[in-house]
Amino acid sequence: MSSASATARPAPARLALELARTAIRFPVFAAAGFVLGIALALALPLAFDARPLVVLSGSMEPTLGTGDVTVVQRIAPLDARPGDIVTFRDPVNQDRLVTHRVRDMRVRGDRVAFVTRGDANNVSERWAVSTNGEISRVAYRIPELGRLLVLARTNRLPMLLFGLALAALLALELMTIWRSSESREER
Amino acid sequence: MTSSSQRAARAAGLVTGLALAALLVFAMRVPASGQPLGAGVRVEVQPPGELDAAADPVLLSAPSLVAGEERRGAVTLRNITVGDVRVQVRARARGLGSAVRLELRAGGRKLRRGFLLKKADATKLRARAWIPADAEGYEGRQTRVVLALSTKLVEARP
Numbered sequence: 471m472s473s474a475s476a477t478a479r480p481a482p483a484r485l486a487l488e489l490a491r492t493a494i495r496f497p498v499f500a501a502a503g504f505v506l507g508i509a510l511a512l513a514l515p516l517a518f519d520a521r522p523l524v525v526l527s528g529s530m531e532p533t534l535g536t537g538d539v540t541v542v543q544r545i546a547p548l549d550a551r552p553g554d555i556v557t558f559r560d561p562v563n564q565d566r567l568v569t570h571r572v573r574d575m576r577v578r579g580d581r582v583a584f585v586t587r588g589d590a591n592n593v594s595e596r597w598a599v600s601t602n603g604e605i606s607r608v609a610y611r612i613p614e615l616g617r618l619l620v621l622a623r624t625n626r627l628p629m630l631l632f633g634l635a636l637a638a639l640l641a642l643e644l645m646t647i648w649r650s651s652e653s654r655e656e657r
Numbered sequence: 658m659t660s661s662s663q664r665a666a667r668a669a670g671l672v673t674g675l676a677l678a679a680l681l682v683f684a685m686r687v688p689a690s691g692q693p694l695g696a697g698v699r700v701e702v703q704p705p706g707e708l709d710a711a712a713d714p715v716l717l718s719a720p721s722l723v724a725g726e727e728r729r730g731a732v733t734l735r736n737i738t739v740g741d742v743r744v745q746v747r748a749r750a751r752g753l754g755s756a757v758r759l760e761l762r763a764g765g766r767k768l769r770r771g772f773l774l775k776k777a778d779a780t781k782l783r784a785r786a787w788i789p790a791d792a793e794g795y796e797g798r799q800t801r802v803v804l805a806l807s808t809k810l811v812e813a814r815p
Binding site: 488491492495496497498499500501502503504505506507508510511533540548551552553554555572575576577578582607608609610611612613 | 671673675676677681697796
């Protein structure tokens with residue numbers, strides 16, 4: 471019913487709207503890029519014999535915090551050096567992985583004997599692994615991300631996902647309304 | 658023009674986000690220590706009753722010897738017998754790989770079998786352990802050398 475000339479906004483107003491849209495889009499896409507980058511930082515190492523692990527205790531504070539995600543690279547035991555932070559099977563409980571710093575290592579025949587200790591611990595652990603065995607060395611960490619992954623194991627996650635889906639739906643709806651008003655103006 | 662600026666904003670946002678993620682990963686990397694891992698070398702002396710040596714039998718101790726490095730050590734031996742003695746050295750080595758080299762000297766001479774120690778005389782038994790610069794495969798290995806000394810009285814000539 472109403473003509474385009476009657477509803478069209480004046481040029482400065484349109485420019486302001488355009489700037490506002492750009493100002494909103496930039497951080498939204500920056501956040502998306504950041505999330506994508508972090509996802510790549512966790513997924514890409516899988517192709518190179520590395521894997522992400524969640525730090526569940528504070529034994530390596532302040533170097534590794536509880537809730538950090540570490541990406542560990544598989545290495546031969548002889549490639550480790552004192553000072554490296556390595557991940558190995560707990561000598562007491564083989565089902566558990568431990569990430570501690572190497573304090574000393576010695577080669578005895580076909581086995582490498584390690585002395586490791588968490589930076590925040592005052593007790594070392596002694597363990598040995600075959601020279602052909604495998605351990606992992608921490609390559610990098612992503613602070614606090616592990617808390618999200620731990621959350622995935624609790625029943626708070628479905629609530630969080632539901633909230634995120636709702637927010638995404640709302641955002642989509644708003645964008646649709648925005649776009650339709652924009653196309654009406656242009657017509 | 659509008660859509661191109663929107664596209665530019667999206668692309669710039671995406672690139673900025675990716676760059677921030679890369680920056681975070683770079684800043685949070687845990688570099689390998691790079692600390693050299695040397696070979697442990699320990700040389701001990703087992704003197705017989707005819708010789709008086711220091712209470713500490715360790716002639717040389719190098720907990721982390723790396724390629725191109727050397728360590729020296731010495732112990733004073735005194736002849737406490739009534740005559741001259743010929744001191745024989747027998748080395749028992751455990752874990753001595755080809756990478757670790759050991760040289761013994763007594764009285765300023767390189768030791769091959771033994772040396773003569775005159776009555777009431779003292780000499781320094783010196784050891785030098787080193788790993789050649791081009792050696793490989795010594796990292797983390799432990800070497801323990803025990804020098805068992807034995808003496809034989811040398812009969813005085815008339």
